[in-house]
Amino acid sequence: MTSRKPRVVLGVSAGIAAYKACELLRRLTESGHDVHVVPTADALRFVGEPTWAALSGNPVSSQVWDGVAEVPHVRLGQSADLVFVAPATADLLARAAHGLADGLLTNTLLTAHCPVVFAPAMHTEMWEHPATRANVATLRARGAIVVDPASGRLTGKDTGPGRLPDPSELFEVARHVLARGADGRDLAGRHVVVSAGGTREAIDPVRFIGNRSSGLQGYALARTAVARGARVTLVAANVALPDPAGAHVVPVGSAEEMRKAVLEAAGAADAVVMAAAVADFRPADYQGSKIKKAESAEPAPIRLAKNADILAELGQRRTPGQVIVGFAAETDDVLANGRAKLARKGSDLLVVNQVGEDLTFGRPDNAAVVLGADGSHTEVSRGAKEALAETVWDLVAARLAPASPD
Template identity: 60%
Template sequence: MRIILGVAGGIAAYKAALVLRLLTEAGHDVRVIPTVASLEFVGRATWEALSGQPAPSDVFEDVPQVLHVELGKTADLVVVAPATADLLSRAATGRADDLLTATLLTARCPVLLAPAMHTEMWEHPATQANVATLRSRGVHVLEPASGRLTGADTGRGRLPEPADIVAAALALVGGAAGPRDLVGQHVVISAGGTREPLDPVRYLGNRSSGRQGFALAQAALARGARVTLVAANVTLPAPARADLVTVETAAELRDAVRAAALDADVVVMAAAVADFRPATAAETKIKKRPDGSALVLELVQTPDILAELAVERLRAGQLVIGFAAETGDGDASVLEHGRAKARRKGADLLVVNAVGAGRGFGTADNSVTILDARGDVVASAAGSKAAVAQAIWDAVAALR
C-alpha cells in the first residue's frame, strides 16, 4: 500500500520515526513529506534513510513529476503525525503553501491526522473549530493523549503512541489487506481500570492504562467488526469508528458491558476490574487521625463480571474472552494461577499476562499466554500491544 506520512514542525516529530518504522515493517511503501519547520527537529536524512525514498518539502522540488499533485492522487492513505495547531489551521482553510498541505488537497484517500501541541493550543476555540471543520469533511482527527508535554508541562495534547496511530490509520483501510474475519460481527471490549470511591477525593484503583484493550478494538475494526468499547478511566484517543462508552466503577462497567453484550458475537473483558470495593464511601474527605492511629477499611467483593458472562451467554453462540493479570507467589506461578482461573471462570479463552515491576500495565509491549476453558495453552504472543491484539483475534478466529 502506498502511504504518505506527513510530519509537521513540533517536538513530537521524533516519534514519527517509529510510525514510519512500523508502517515499513508491515510491508508498506511509505513516502515522508516533512514540513520545513519539522526539519528543525528531525533531519531529512533520517526520513530518507528509514523510508528508502526522497523526503521532499517544497512544491518546487522535482517539478517535472508535479509532486504536489501526484503524491496525493496516487496515495492509498495519508497520515500526518504530528499534526500541529498550525498544520490543522492550514489544512482546514485549504492552504497549499508547502508540499504537505498541497498533498492534503489532492488526496482522495483516507486521511488521518494525529494532533500534538500544548493543552492551551488544543483547547483554543480556533483549534477546535479547525478540527470540527476537518472532521465534517471526512478527515479522521485523533484525540490527543494526556501526559508529559514539552518542558515541565503535563496535560492533554501529547501525541498518541506510534502503535496507536498506526493501528488507527490501518483500520481506515481495512487493516492493510489483513484478515477480515470479523465482518458483520459485533464485538464488545472492556478496557482500562475501574476506580472504587473511598471518599469524594480518593479511590481504590489499579495501574491499567487501557492500551491492550484499545489495541484489541483497533484490530477488531481492521478485521471488519462493529466495536463497542467500554473504557474505564482511560486517557487514550478513542479508536476511529468505535462506539465508546465511558465508565468509572466496576458496577458501571458491569452494567455497560451487559447492555452492549445483548447483541454481541464476542465479548472481550480486557479491563482490570476491581475485585473489591469499600463497603461504604465517605460523604466527606477522610482526615488523618490526630493520634496517628491506623484507618481500617472494610472491603466487599465486587461481582465477577467475566464469570457471569461466561455462564449466561447473553446471546446464542456468543464467545467470551477473559483476561487475567497475575503475579506469581509462593503458592503458584503466573501460568498456574492462570490455569486455575481459566477452569474457574469458564470463558472460551483466557489471556494471561504477568504484571508488576514495569510489566504489562502502562507499557508499550506485552507478553501473554492464551488458555482455553480447560487451562490448556492454545497460543502465546509477545511484542507490541497491537501485535498481541492480532494474535488474540487469531486465537478467537480458531474457535469459529
Template identity: 60%
Template sequence: MRIVLGVGGGIAAYKAASLLRLFTESGHDVTVIPTDAATRFVGTATWEALSGHPVSNSVWDDVDKVNHVRLGHEADLIVVAPATADVMARAAAGLADDLLTGTLLMARGPVVMAPAMHTEMWQHAATRANVQTLRSRGVTVIEPASGRLTGTDSGPGRLPEPAEIFDAVMAAAARAGGTGSLAGRRVTISAGGTREALDPVRFLGNRSSGKQGMALAEAALAQGAQVTLILAHAEVAAPRGCDVVRVESALELRDAVLGALATTDVLVMAAAVADFRPAEVATTKIKKSDDGADPVISLVRNPDVLRDAVIARASLAEPLVIAGFAAETGDASADPLTHARAKLARKGCDFLVLNVVGSDLVFGKDSNEVTILDADGSASGPVRGSKRVVADAVIDHAARILSR
C-alpha cells in the same frame, strides 16, 4: 488499492503529506484532491510530486474524463484528512460544488474522514449533527485528537497523527473488503482499570494502564472487526475507529458488558476489574479525626463480570466467543498457571489469557508475556513481545474459535 485523498483547507493540511507518503510507500495508488482553500496551505506541486499524479480541484479540468464521476467510481476508498467543518457540512448536505464533494457523492467504496478544527467548531451542535449524519450513512468519522491547536489554543479538534489515520483507514478497508479474519464481525473489548469511589475525592484503583486493551482493539480493527471498547481508567488514548463506552466502576462495567452481548461476536475481558468496593461511599471527603483514630472502611465483593457474561451467553441466539484475562502471582499454594487453570474452570469462558504480574511486570509496560489456556486446560505459548504482538495472538485465537 486505489485511494482518493481529499485534503481540506486547514493548517493541518501539511500532515496529509506524511499520510500520502504512508499510502504510497505501502504500494497504494493515490489521487489527491485538495480543496481550493487547502492549496493555500500546501501547493499542488507537493501533492503531484508525492503522489505521482496530476492534481486538480476543479470539475472543469479534463472535462472529457468526467473526473467527478470517474474518480468516485474507480476509488477503492476515499479519505478526507483534514476534514474541516466546512467539508463535512458540505458532504452531509450532499453538495457537489467542487471536485472533492462531487467525488464523495459518487463514492462506491468506504469513506473515512479525519476531522481537524478548533474545539468550539468540533463541539458546535451543527458539526455534531453533521458528524451524526455522515456516520448514519456509513462514513467512518474518526475522533480528533486533543492537544495544541492553531495559536495558543488547546483541546479536542487536533488532526490525529498520520500513522493513526493510516491504521484507521486500513481497518476500514479490511472491514469493507472482507479481507480480515474478523471482517463483518463485532468485537467488544473491556480495557483499563476500574475505580471504586471511597468519597468524592478518593477511590480504590489498580495499576492497569490500559495499554494491552488498546492493543487488542487495534488488532481487532486490523482484522476488519467493528470494535466497541468499554473503557475504564487508562493512561493511553483509544485507537481511532472504535466505538468507546466510558465506565468507571465495576458495576458500570458490568452493565456495559452485559448490554453489549446481544450485538457481539467476540468478547475479550482485558479490563482490570476491582474485586471489591467500599460498602458505603461517603458523601463528603473523609477527614482525619482529631483523636487520631484510623477510619475503618468495609468492603463488599463486586460481581464477577466475566462469569456473569458467560451465564448470560446461554440466552443468546447467536454464537459468542468469550475470552478472559487472568493477572496472577504465585503463592505458597500454587504457581500462576495452576491458579489460572482453576480460574478458567470457574469462569467457563472459551479461553483465558494468563499474565504473570508484579510491581515491575506488565502494568504500564510496552511489552508482555502471556500463556493462552483453552477451555480444556491446554496451554499454548508463551507469547512474548510487544503488547501488540500479544494482542494479535489473542485476536487470532478468538477468530479461530469463532470460525469453527
C-alpha cells in the same frame, strides 16, 4: 537489494478537516511510506497543491487529464498497497458507494486492488442521515473499512459525532491495515466489545482503591479490531489515552459502572474481550466527606465488599455464537491459577499474564499464554501489546460462527 516502500494513496475530499490530513501525511512519509496525495478539485480550496507536494515529495493532481500518457486514473489504484481517504465527506462517500468516476480520486477507488479505508468527517446531521448510513453500509459490504468518526467540536459552535479522528490514531489504522494486507478483514461485519483500564472504588470523595492498569492492552485490542473491519465498543475505565480511531468509547469509573456498560453493549456483540483490570472489592461503607487524619488515633479499618463478577456474568448471559475472552493477571502459579479461572468463568479464551512491579501494567510490551476452553494453549512471547492483540483476534475469529448474509 532494498525493499520497495509501501505505496499509499491518500485521498482528500473537500472538508474543513482536510488540514488534519497534512499531519497524517507527515506520519506516513516519515515512517517510510511512498505517499501520493489525490485531492478532489474542491479539496484544494482548503489545502493547496504545493503543501501536499512538499509533504509527500510526489507530484499532486486532482484531474484525470494530467499526465494522460501514464494513465493515472488506472495506475494509481493498481499500484497502491493502501488507499486511505481522509477526510471522506458525505459527498465522497455517496460517489464511492454509487461507483461514480468523475475525478481522479473516484477513478482510483474503482481501480484499487488493495485495502481501502475511509475516514468520514462531516456535521452530525449528515453523518446520521439515512442516505449516508446506507452508503457506509454499501461500502463496508464491498470490503472497505469505514472508520466511524469521533465525537467533539465541529465547525462553528456545533458538537457531536462527525469529527475526524486524531491523525495519530488514523495513522495507526493505516499501519495495521498495511501490515495485514488485502485478506485482513476477518472481523468485517462483526460487533466486538472491549474493556480497558482499571476501575476505581471510592472510599470518600477524594480517595479510592485502584490498580495500575494503564489501558494500553485494551486500546491495542480496540485498534487492531477496527483495522480488521469490526465495529468496536470500548468500555474504558480511568484511561488517559487518545480514543482509538473508529471505536465508540464509553468512559466509566467503578466496577459497577463497567458492569452496566459492558452488559448493555454485549447484548448485540459477536465477541466480548474483558481486558480491563476490574477491582474484586470495594469499600463497604462510602464516606460522604473526606476522612480526616486524626493525630492521636490510628485510622479506622476499611471494610471491603465483593464486586460483581462481570466475566462470569457474561458467561451466564452469553448469546448463541458469542465468543467471550477474559484476562487473568497473576503474580504466582500463573498457569495453574489461569486454568482454574477459565473453568470457573465459562469463557472461551483466557489470556493469562504475569504482573508485578514494572511488569505488564503501564508497559508497551506484554507476554501471555492464551488458554482455550477446548484445551488449546497458545503462547505469545514478549513483544508489543499489539502483537498479543492480533493473536487474541486470530483466536476469536477462528471461533466465530459464519456471519449471517445480509
